[in-house]
Amino acid sequence: xxxxxxxxxxxxxxxxxxxxxxxxxxxxxxxxxxxxxxxxxxxxxxxxxxxxxxxxxxxxxxxxxxxxxxxxxxxxxxxxxxxxxxxxxxxxxxxxxxxxxxxxxxxxxxxxxxxxxxxxxxxxxxxxxxxxxxxxxxxxxxxxxxxxxxxxxxxxxxxxxxxxxxxxxxxxxxxxxxxxxxxxxxxxxxxxxxxxxxxxxxxxxxxxxxxxxxxxxxxxxxxxxxxxxxxxxxxxxxxxxxxxxxxxxxxxxxxxxxxxxxxxxxxxxxxxxxxxxxxxxxxxxxxxxxxxxxxxxxxxxxxxxxxxxxxxxxxxxxxxxxxxxxxxxxxxxxxxxxxxxxxxxxxxxxxxxxxxxxxxxxxxxxxxxxxxxxxxxxxxxxxxxxxx
Numbered sequence: 180x181x182x183x184x185x186x187x188x189x190x191x192x193x194x195x196x197x198x199x200x201x202x203x204x205x206x207x208x209x210x211x212x213x214x215x216x217x218x219x220x221x222x223x224x225x226x227x228x229x230x231x232x233x234x235x236x237x238x239x240x241x242x243x244x245x246x247x248x249x250x251x252x253x254x255x256x257x258x259x260x261x262x263x264x265x266x267x268x269x270x271x272x273x274x275x276x277x278x279x280x281x282x283x284x285x286x287x288x289x290x291x292x293x294x295x296x297x298x299x300x301x302x303x304x305x306x307x308x309x310x311x312x313x314x315x316x317x318x319x320x321x322x323x324x325x326x327x328x329x330x331x332x333x334x335x336x337x338x339x340x341x342x343x344x345x346x347x348x349x350x351x352x353x354x355x356x357x358x359x360x361x362x363x364x365x366x367x368x369x370x371x372x373x374x375x376x377x378x379x380x381x382x383x384x385x386x387x388x389x390x391x392x393x394x395x396x397x398x399x400x401x402x403x404x405x406x407x408x409x410x411x412x413x414x415x416x417x418x419x420x421x422x423x424x425x426x427x428x429x430x431x432x433x434x435x436x437x438x439x440x441x442x443x444x445x446x447x448x449x450x451x452x453x454x455x456x457x458x459x460x461x462x463x464x465x466x467x468x469x470x471x472x473x474x475x476x477x478x479x480x481x482x483x484x485x486x487x488x489x490x491x492x493x494x495x496x497x498x499x500x501x502x503x504x505x506x507x508x509x510x511x512x513x514x515x516x517x518x519x520x521x522x523x524x525x526x527x528x529x530x531x532x533x534x535x536x537x538x539x540x541x542x543x544x545x546x547x548x549x550x551x552x553x554x555x556x557x558x559x560x561x562x563x564x565x566x567x
Contacts, residue, residue, distance in 0.1 A: 370460045388418070430443060468505060
């Protein structure tokens with residue numbers, strides 16, 4: 180590709196180098212034999228097991244998707260311009276004040292993951308809510324084939340106040356507003372913003388169009404792959420539910436049948452994929468699994484410690500389980516789409532040559548990771564509710 184992949188890898192390396200925990204102490208062994216720099220890390224091993232057995236079930240399904248979303252919404256609630264009173268970043272305030280932040284409109288739907296994690300606060304009292312949120316997200320991500328093993332630093336102090344409203348980017352926001360919000364939160368570059376959006380490879384929406392549930396952002400919502408970066412570049416042809424929803428534009432794969440909901444396209448993804456400041460980064464991830472994965476991991480390492488001095492944290496990354504291996508299927512045009520549908524805005528970069536999936540019918544995206552139309556989810560009762 181003409182757009183200097185060496186420059187992209189340099190950006191990834193630079194981002195990764197900015198997050199460092201306190202120097203590792205002598206290794207100690209947890210009861211299961213895992214070597215860690217501090218006994219603090221040992222408490223997270225049974226937590227990972229409990230998260231899998233009680234909520235995640237080893238699946239990259241709705242419960243995992245929602246917890247991964249929570250890691251972002253909790254962490255991004257911080258502002259350099261507004262000062263410390265605006266929010267503490269990755270501090271677990273969503274769990275500590277569950278009747279406040281989940282009620283914000285930008286957090287609509289976040290109550291499910293908040294209520295699912297709250298019981299673990301009493302079950303594992305030595306683990307702070309901020310650590311719980313970020314660790315749960317790292318564990319959830321390991322259920323998604325192709326995802327990276329995230330860095331995890333422990334030792335976040337307890338949240339003392341909820342964040343203020345207005346700090347979470349929304350799908351109807353302009354690119355100017357989104358980039359400014361990320362810069363204000365933690366000096367994120369446009370490249371890092373696009374890197375974080377790799378999470379949309381395993382994301383679905385319930386509240387953008389409230390007439391449909393679990394509307395995926397790409398055709399492979401249970402696999403961490405580059406399809407989302409390809410499919411957002413395709414021309415839209417329709418909506419999986421109703422039209423005229425705030426923050427939604429037409430998608431290329433809107434076919435819905437029963438609980439198999441068609442692809443929903445966020446207005447913000449559409450805009451970032453075509454804006455001159457971010458289009459080349461977006462296009463550069465198409466069919467570049469390793470680059471996307473490492474870039475996402477580096478950006479997440481930065482996001483996960485917003486509001487904290489990493490010198491006061493302990494690197495417990497080796498208690499994060501190993502992720503499921505990548506599927507290793509190259510990106511491909513879904514059936515009924517092809518190169519003629521691309522809407523590209525990066526003149527310096529050659530688009531990769533991709534195959535087209537066979538079939539005369541538009542792709543029907545399964546509701547469940549096993550291809551079924553009904554799948555098990557977990558929903559604990561709790562104090563958090565959605566915005567009305």
